[in-house]
Amino acid sequence: MINRFFNETAEIYRKVTTPDGMGSSSIEWIAIMTSQGRLDQASANEVNRASKLMYETTHTWFCGLLEITIVDPVEQATYFGTPFAPSPFGEGIPSLIINSDRLVVNGETYEITAIDNPMNMNHHLEISVKRLESGQL
Secondary structure, eight states: OGGGGOOEEEEEEEEEEEEOSSSOEEEEEEEEEEEEEEEEEEEEEEEEETTEEEEEEEEEEEEEEEEEOOOOHHHHHHHHOSSOOOOTTOTTSOSOOOTTOEEEETTEEEEEEEEEOGGGOSSOEEEEEEEOOTTOO
16 A cells, blocks of 8 residues: 555666776766655754765655666676575565665665665565765765
8 A cells, every 4th residue: 555655766776896907997876776666754963064064864765666677687697696586575676775776866866774674574665765965876
């Protein structure tokens, strides 16, 4: 029944580091999954950063099943491991989301801090996120 409230779309990005062959590397963020859900603000804290008062907000992304945007099996193995297998969150959720992944909702970027499968029912996920400063991915 909670799925009827999942009317926002988000993309989950994973960081890919590619060596350039000259001792350094380039960093790229690749969209690996999409999700239908609802973003809810859980808390907000005032922090003083660089002599500037800012709000550090924490949100929760409530979502149903995730859809992989990468269709090539070889590329899937690159991002999700070999052999490709469903995550511990259930058969319907195709891959493990890790804390270094990012969530983008309505043009805002959030850092994933925790993933919860309430009561291990495989019904929906509750992904705790922290909003990043504008323009960051």
